[in-house]
Amino acid sequence: MFCPTCGTEVNDNAVVCVNCGCKLKNDEPKKSDEIVYILLGVFLGAFGAHNFYIGKNSRAVVQLLLTLLSFGILLFFVQIWAIVEVCMNAKKING
C-alpha cells in the first residue's frame, strides 16, 4: 500500500509511514459517516437508527422499543435523548 500523506510505498502491516511518520491505519470514522450518523439521529433517533448505524445495537433496541411500546408517547423524549447522544458522539467522531 501507499502512504496517503506522502505517497511512499510502505508495508501493508505498517502502522506509521517510514518516510513522513504519519499514521497509516485510519480507523477513525470518515466525515461522511459522521454526517449520516447525525442525520439518522436527528430524523430517526427515536427509533435508535443512529445507534444501529454505529453498532450500539442494545441501546438502539431500547430506544426502538421505548418508542414503539409506548405507541409514540415517548417518541418525543427518546428523540431528545437521541439528539443529546448525537451531539456528544459527533464531537468524539470529530476528534
Ligand SMILES: [Zn+2]
Ligand atoms: Zn508518508
